[in-house]
Amino acid sequence: MIGKLKGIVDSTGEDWVVVDVGGVGYHVTCSRRTLQNLAAPGGAVTLSIETKVSDDAIRLIGFETDNERDWFRLLLGVQGVGTRVALGVLGTLAPDDLARAIALDDKKAISAAPGVGAKVAARITAELKDKAPEGASLATILDAPVDGVAAPASPAPMRDAVSALVNLGYPQAQATSAVSAAAKTLEGAASTEQLIRQGLKELAR
Template sequence: MIGKLRGMVDSTGEDWVVVDVGGVGYHVTCSRRTLQNLPARGEPVTLSIETKVSEEAIRLIGFDSDVERDWFRLLLGVQGVGTRVALGVLGTLAPGDLARAIALDDRKAVSAAPGVGPKVAARIVAELKDKAPEGASLAATLAAPVNGAAVADASAPMRDAVSALVNLGYPQAQAAGAIATAAKALEDAATAEQLIRRGLKELAR
């Protein structure tokens, strides 16, 4: 199985790129967002690869990063989500945006992807709530704006609060979502203790 390709961009199409690796051109299917991030023709490129094998063909699907590939694999595990829909989601939402949407139960953001209706969006959010790649949900949540300011300004108390909830047994994705919601609800800069109390109320709902 091919897990990564490193070569030169040879040519691109609507949903594919040919990567020249030592004179051999590999046809790789990609999401719209991945294609937009590709370097110019003749420039070096590295793609994380998911190899799909069927009776008809061997298909290579390329991603900007291993995290994006991990999200693709998770999306395929959701009922009603196939390769086309999964690529549509990742073409609309970067891994961090998808993680934040799932952590905050933002089904509208997920349903903005082509081929994703309200029911499929609800399943994606529900089934992946506790399955985000390691660190993805927390990083994305802490990157979200709170009261018009970047959470990075208050990242220490938020990280402490998330850590506390995880230590209490809550999955990281749930803890991150609850703390992000708590931070948005508090008008002033909140301490870790305040965030924890509010976060527990959110989780109890």
């Protein structure tokens, strides 16, 4: 199996790039975001690779980072999500943005991806809610803007609330999601105690 390709961009198309590695051209399917960030033909490129093997072909799927490739694998585990839809999601949302959308149950952000309807977006948020923060740091999710308004630096109440829920036995991913949703519901500068109470309500749903 090929796990990584390092070479020169030979040519690109709507959803693919040919990577020249020592004179051998590898045809790699990529998301729109990954293609946009590639160097021009002749430039150096390194791609993390997911190898898909079928009865009649071996297909290489390329990603800018290992993190993006890991998200691709998670997405493929969701019912109704195939390669095309997963690449569409990752072409619309960067991994950290996808993690935040799942943590906040933001189906609208996910359904903005081509080929993703309301039902598929709902399945993605539901099936990955306990896995999403594994692809991004806790700080990334808690410090990210909410509805376009920047979050305060190092929001101690939110971090303390997550820690409290983890100490109660909830997985960190689930606790992070609950506190993020609680902060959105409460708005403004909520205290740790308020976030914990609202977070528990979110967890009970």
